[in-house]
Amino acid sequence: PNHICPGTCTDFTNLSVNATSFQWNFSGANPSSSTDLNPTNICYNTPGNYAVSLIATNAAGSDTITLNNFITVYPYPAPQGISQNGDTLFANAGVISYQWYQNGNIINGATDYFYVATESGNYNIVATDANGCEVEAAIFDVIAGIHSEVGNGSHQLSIFPNPAEDMLSIFNVKPGMNQLKINSISIYNTLGEMLFAVCLPIDKCRLPVEVDVSRLSSGLYYIEIMISEKISRNKFIKN
Numbered sequence: 011p012n013h014i015c016p017g018t019c020t021d022f023t024n025l026s027v028n029a030t031s032f033q034w035n036f037s038g039a040n041p042s043s044s045t046d047l048n049p050t051n052i053c054y055n056t057p058g059n060y061a062v063s064l065i066a067t068n069a070a071g072s073d074t075i076t077l078n079n080f081i082t083v084y085p086y087p088a089p090q091g092i093s094q095n096g097d098t099l100f101a102n103a104g105v106i107s108y109q110w111y112q113n114g115n116i117i118n119g120a121t122d123y124f125y126v127a128t129e130s131g132n133y134n135i136v137a138t139d140a141n142g143c144e145v146e147a148a149i150f151d152v153i154a155g156i157h158s159e160v161g162n163g164s165h166q167l168s169i170f171p172n173p174a175e176d177m178l179s180i181f182n183v184k185p186g187m188n189q190l191k192i193n194s195i196s197i198y199n200t201l202g203e204m205l206f207a208v209c210l211p212i213d214k215c216r217l218p219v220e221v222d223v224s225r226l227s228s229g230l231y232y233i234e235i236m237i238s239e240k241i242s243r244n245k246f247i248k249n
Contacts, residue, residue: 013082015143019053020081022062026073029066037061038081054083087139090147094173099125101147105137127152153247167217169233173247174223178233181218191216193236197223198243200230223248 014020024032024047034044038060039052054060060083063076093100101108103123110120113131127133134148153172170179180195192215196207205226209215221233226248234243 019051021050026066030068033065035063057083057085084141087143087145090137090145092147092149101135107138109136173249176224178221196234198232
């Protein structure tokens with residue numbers, strides 16, 4: 011191909027006959043020249059139009075062909091980035107197609123500029139522009155909405171959103187179980203120090219519960235929930 015994306019490498023085929031040696035010149039490429047019969051892996055990193063020339067030689071003399079503007083390197087695709095709002099990941103909108111990956115594995119059907127993360131992990135997106143040129147962006151250590159089983163599995167708590175801005179909502183995802191009484195909810199820092207607690211045993215509260223985390227600085231924290239002497243501890247991020 012002679013219309014390519016920045017950073018693409020291409021091959022050339024010699025069509026001359028009866029020559030015994032060859033001198034290729036590739037303007038704007040790396041490498042910029044070759045004496046191979048059929049040069050391979052000639053790479054173009056900078057957008058623009060470039061000439062290619064070949065001098066074919068034998069005992070009788072030389073013949074030269076130059077193709078001006080033969081190689082067209084498309085402009086760089088628009089840069090990409092990923093932002094997170096709750097459990098939803100957003101790429102920059104406006105390109106032709108998208109494909110999301112989790113931990114290096116393709117996510118089937120995830121071809122929009124946003125993706126709702128159902129599992130924690132590392133995510134990346136490959137965006138393709140109108141020229142077919144790709145650009146990639148990644149986001150690491152995404153923590154999806156927390157679902158935590160307490161006890162024998164009869165209580166499955168959801169803690170949302172994660173990351174949180176000001177409030178964390180805690181509810182039981184199993185139908186009809188939101189009147190469950192919580193003994194205590196405690197917030198810890200990464201050193202294991204308890205920062206504050208709500209719903210102390212003397213004042214049990216019922217689900218759903220909202221926990222005000224607006225006083226916390228941005229960073230990683232742990233939320234510990236006790237129900238009937240059963241404890242669930244999960245991490246969350248405060249934006």
